Amino acid sequence: MDFTPSERAAELTEAVRAFIRDEIEPLESRLPRPDGDGRWHVPEEVRELRRKARDQGLWNLFLPAGHEGQYAARYGTRGGAGLSNAEYAPVAEATGWSFLAPYVFNCNAPDTGNAEVLLKYGSPEQRDRWLDPLLDGAIRSAFAMTEPGVASSDATNMRLTAVVDGDEVVLDGRKWWTTGVGHPDCRLLIVMGLTDPGAHRYSRHSMVLVPLDTPGVRVERMLDTMGFFDEPFGHGEVSFTNVRVPLSNVIAGPGRAFEIAQGRLGPGRVHHAMRLVGLAERALHLACERGLSRTAFGKPLADLGGNRERIADARIAINSLRLLIMHAAWKLDTEGPLASMSEVSQIKVAAPNVAQQVIDFAMQIHGGAGLSSDFPLAHAWTAARAIRLADGPDEVHRGVIARIELAQHGATR
Ligand SMILES: Cc1cc2nc3c(=O)[nH]c(=O)nc-3n(C[C@H](O)[C@H](O)[C@H](O)COP(=O)(O)OP(=O)(O)OC[C@H]3O[C@@H](n4cnc5c(N)ncnc54)[C@H](O)[C@@H]3O)c2cc1C
Structure with a gap:
């Protein structure tokens, strides 16, 4: 390749x-x-x-x-x-x-x-x-899947109801971690709701287009991520009370939420992962600048303790990660999302973990300054940490990778 x-x-x-x-x-x-x-x-x-x-x-x-x-x-x-x-x-x-x-x-x-x-x-x-x-x-938009009341790493758990009533859909329930709802231009929510509890577990839910100003939609509060509100997008908790929208607002028809969610996430995970490579590059850049420009015990910080080794390890980790992501992107392009499930899950796990490690080192070499908001490192660390949960926790993705690996050895689940 x-x-x-x-x-x-x-x-x-x-x-x-x-x-x-x-x-x-x-x-x-x-x-x-x-x-x-x-x-x-x-x-x-x-x-x-x-x-x-x-x-x-x-x-x-x-x-x-x-x-x-x-x-x-x-x-x-x-x-x-x-x-x-x-x-x-x-x-x-x-x-x-x-x-x-x-x-x-x-x-x-x-x-x-x-x-x-x-x-x-x-x-x-x-x-x-x-x-x-x-x-x-x-305009801006938000994606509302996760709910405070259920373990949302299993999307089949979603409880907010999206019931078909004649030529309307009625939504009732509560979402949170709805990223983007704080933006002043946010006008649209794509909401995942339970339409038919009796159907196959992957055909029960629908994706519904809900204008933010529909009566019954209320942003209850904004959530911070370890102190950062991620302005201007922000993560909100949103309640839905007897929210009525036309049936034509259901994307691709009722019951198709899982199919849509799968299609949504492949390229998006490549974007997230590569942005994390960029973030890690910036952290390493800042670490090297700081390491060469400050002196302690008669030496530049870069020459103290194991800092040179840490810089080398960061470079190796970033370059390896980039290649892993390029490979996943190439496979998505050539073989499509279904054949690339393991590769996409691999980068979903690897990218935030590598970025978090590199940023952590950069924070340490900055001393107290690294934890302040004078440098972008504390925010960067929080962003990398958050992506270990956003789009599904690491463990769920490791589960996908292991399932595909074991299937090659005859395991059926
Ligand atoms: C900054 C940020 C932005 C987000 N943006 C959005 C958004 O825009 N839209 C949206 O809908 N959601 C969003 N989320 C929510 C995110 O997708 C969920 O937090 C995530 O899917 C986990 O769901 P949960 O919080 O209910 O954790 P739970 O499902 O309660 O899981 C808790 C923990 O249980 C363990 N666990 C779960 N499943 C397994 C498993 N199979 N194997 C081993 N261990 C397991 C893991 O340690 C996991 O972290 C965002 C989250 C954050 C932090």
Whole structure:
């Protein structure tokens, strides 16, 4: 296999890197913050950066190959660049360098995954109403699966009901960790609900498009992740009380939630994993700079104790991880999501663990500064730690890898 990017992909990766260095890094401290009224806002400078990125064609680059014709015709440069997963992976790595970058390029989770769901499974009407403004950057969206009342690592447990009543669907229940619901432009929730408890366990649930302003939908509170609210997206707890939407808001028809969830997560996990490579690269960069610029006991910090070995181990871990992810991306491109389940689960486990380890070392070599908010390391560590749970805990993914491995030796489960 050959991971040499096409000329177009290499150009785009370089353009994204330059944009982050020249335009985004200087503005990073202007990340959206809560207003006086507790609501988050997006500073005009950040909105301006988004316009600039779009004008330069650095917009929606995550959109999978195969749709560029349709979307290029409709959106011009907003239709993405038709990159394969393997070609987009280095772009995602570049955007991992800065927390702000994925949003500036309209390539942030969960909107990317939601857009892919609409692209693959949405009806023409659903795409017109929701996909167009998402790709245009006019609205944001959230994905509401996890519930406070049940162990949500097993998605068959979801209890919020989405009952068909004539030409409507009625939703009742509660979700939490709904990422993106705090964004001032969030208008849409994709909600997973229980429609038919009597059906096969993978056909009981539906995915329903619920406008955030539907009567009965209430954001009860925002959740912090170890002290960080991840503005402007934020993670919310959301209640649904007798929420009624048209039956045509069910994506691909009732009972298809599991099929949709599977389709949603393959490319998304490559994006997350490569962004974590970018984050780990930044941490190692900061560690080396700090290690060479400060002196203790008559030596640069880099030359004390086992720090050189730690730097070497970090480099080995990051480079190995990148290759593992490139391989998974290549397999997704060539053999599809079903054949790539083990590889995708492998990167889902490996990436946050490697990133967390490298960032932890970078924090340590920064001393007290590493735990402060003067450096992006504490936030980076928290983000890596969170991804060991978000999109399913490590253990569930290890279970998938082991099941596929043991199946080759005759195990039936
Ligand atoms: C920052 C962040 C953002 C998130 N964003 C979203 C979002 O946008 N939308 C959304 O729907 N959800 C989101 N989540 C929720 C996330 O997907 C869930 O937390 C996760 O799936 C686990 O579900 P749970 O919290 O109910 O844990 P539980 O299911 O209660 O599991 C708890 C623990 O049990 C153990 N365990 C579970 N299953 C197994 C197994 N098979 N083998 C061994 N051990 C096991 C693991 O240690 C696991 O961590 C987010 C979470 C975080 C932290």
